[in-house]
Amino acid sequence: MEAVKQGSAAIGLRSKTHVVLASVNKAQSELSSHQKKIFKADDHIGVAIAGLTADGRVLSRYMRSECINYSYTYESPLPVGRLVVQLADKAQLRIKVVGAGSYWLVAGMVRLVRYGYVENPVSSTAGFVLVVFRALNDNDISIVSLAVDVEMFRVCTQRSWKRPYGVGLLVAGLDESGAHLYYNCPSGNYFEYQAFAIGSRSQAAKTYMERRFESFVSSTREDLLKDALFALRETLQGEKLKSSICTVAVVGVGEAFHILDNETVQALIDAFEIVGEEVPAAEEGGAADEPAVDQGAPAEEGAAPMEI
Numbered sequence: 001m002e003a004v005k006q007g008s009a010a011i012g013l014r015s016k017t018h019v020v021l022a023s024v025n026k027a028q029s030e031l032s033s034h035q036k037k038i039f040k041a042d043d044h045i046g047v048a049i050a051g052l053t054a055d056g057r058v059l060s061r062y063m064r065s066e067c068i069n070y071s072y073t074y075e076s077p078l079p080v081g082r083l084v085v086q087l088a089d090k091a092q093l094r095i096k097v098v099g100a101g102s103y104w105l106v107a108g109m110v111r112l113v114r115y116g117y118v119e120n121p122v123s124s125t126a127g128f129v130l131v132v133f134r135a136l137n138d139n140d141i142s143i144v145s146l147a148v149d150v151e152m153f154r155v156c157t158q159r160s161w162k163r164p165y166g167v168g169l170l171v172a173g174l175d176e177s178g179a180h181l182y183y184n185c186p187s188g189n190y191f192e193y194q195a196f197a198i199g200s201r202s203q204a205a206k207t208y209m210e211r212r213f214e215s216f217v218s219s220t221r222e223d224l225l226k227d228a229l230f231a232l233r234e235t236l237q238g239e240k241l242k243s244s245i246c247t248v249a250v251v252g253v254g255e256a257f258h259i260l261d262n263e264t265v266q267a268l269i270d271a272f273e274i275v276g277e278e279v280p281a282a283e284e285g286g287a288a289d290e291p292a293v294d295q296g297a298p299a300e301e302g303a304a305p306m307e308i
Contacts (some may be wrong), residue, residue: 001187003051003167003186004050004051004052004198004246005169005199006200007049007051007199007202008023008024008025008026008200009023009197009199009200009202009232010022010024010037010038010048010198011142011170011195011197011198011202012125012172012181012183012195012196013200013219013224013227014172014179014180014193014195015193015216015218015224016179016218017179017221017252018179018219018220018221018224019173019250020172020221020225020228021046021048021170021172021228021249021250022228022229022231022232022247022249023038023048023049023244023246024037024199024232024236024246024248027142034245035053036053036247037056039064040249041057041060041064041067041257042064042067042077042078044077044173044175045063045067045171045172045173045251046171046257047060047169047170047171048169048170050170050190050198051166051167051168051199052165053167055165055166059087059169060115062087062090062244063171066086067083069115079175079177080171080174081177081180081182083171084182084190085191088170089188091187092188095125129175167186168185168186168280169183169184170182170183170196170198171183171184172249174251174253179252180192180303181194181195181196183196186239194216195207195216195231196209197231197235201234204237208230208231208234209227221250221252225248225250225268226272228248229268229269229272232246242266243266243269247259247265248265
């Protein structure tokens with residue numbers, strides 16, 4: 001969890017039709033390039049990471065592989081919620097199949113069922129092999145050696161020699177049920193959000209989005225991009241937001257997941273900053289029309305002091 005808190009900030013926002021991901025990708029020095037923080041898993045799913053980038057690349061490849069396998073098997077895109085559950089399970093549990101004898105197959109399955117690791121043996125890889133083993137016995141076919149050994153072992157969070165994945169993931173996707181934004185924790189938990197931010201100084205972005213999240217549901221694509229850039233700017237603590245230090249991606253109805261190029265992001269930043277500078281000027285003009293306050297008038301009783 002500490003690795004996620006110390007990583008570069010990443011935020012996500014969703015409406016009924018679109019999901020926007022944005023991240024800060026500063027380079028360690030002027031002579032080096034930045035590390036990629038947003039990855040594409042499929043045409044309808046993308047992920048933004050905060051934490052250890054190496055772990056993020058491993059999990060993004062796993063997500064891409066699962067999407068390809070599901071699409072090849074069922075000829076339809078993988079639902080976002082199902083992929084998120086598989087991603088959370090990967091942080092907790094792993095099944096390994098290696099060579100051995102049929103005795104170890106049965107013993108392994110008994111251990112899996114006894115300790116509640118497998119509720120339905122037929123649904124697992126080991127259960128499939130066990131069904132084949134029984135079918136061969138029913139047909140009186142001699143089995144000299146069935147070279148399968150099922151070994152269940154806990155990894156990452158429940159073994160002393162393993163460590164959890166040190167990365168948090170914001171999974172954005174679009175399926176038949178609509179747009180989705182999930183956060184996968186290193187602990188294996190996952191939550192769905194309307195808008196969320198992770199990484200260093202993400203609390204400032206959360207505060208900004210908490211004030212405006214009620215309008216995100218009906219927001220357009222341009223409004224989501226605008227709010228994403230403003231929220232991302234809050235994490236920079238006064239530093240100017242430029243396209244060279246941020247990455248923005250979007251997925252929506254009729255729009256496959258893709259990362260916006262630097263020219264498009266910079267044009268959006270310039271347009272939004274111009275609008276933001278015109279508002280205070282109008283307010284100053286309105287304040288000039290107000291009558292001047294008598295400087296010699298006594299202060300109102302109970303008036304709160306100015307907050308610094």
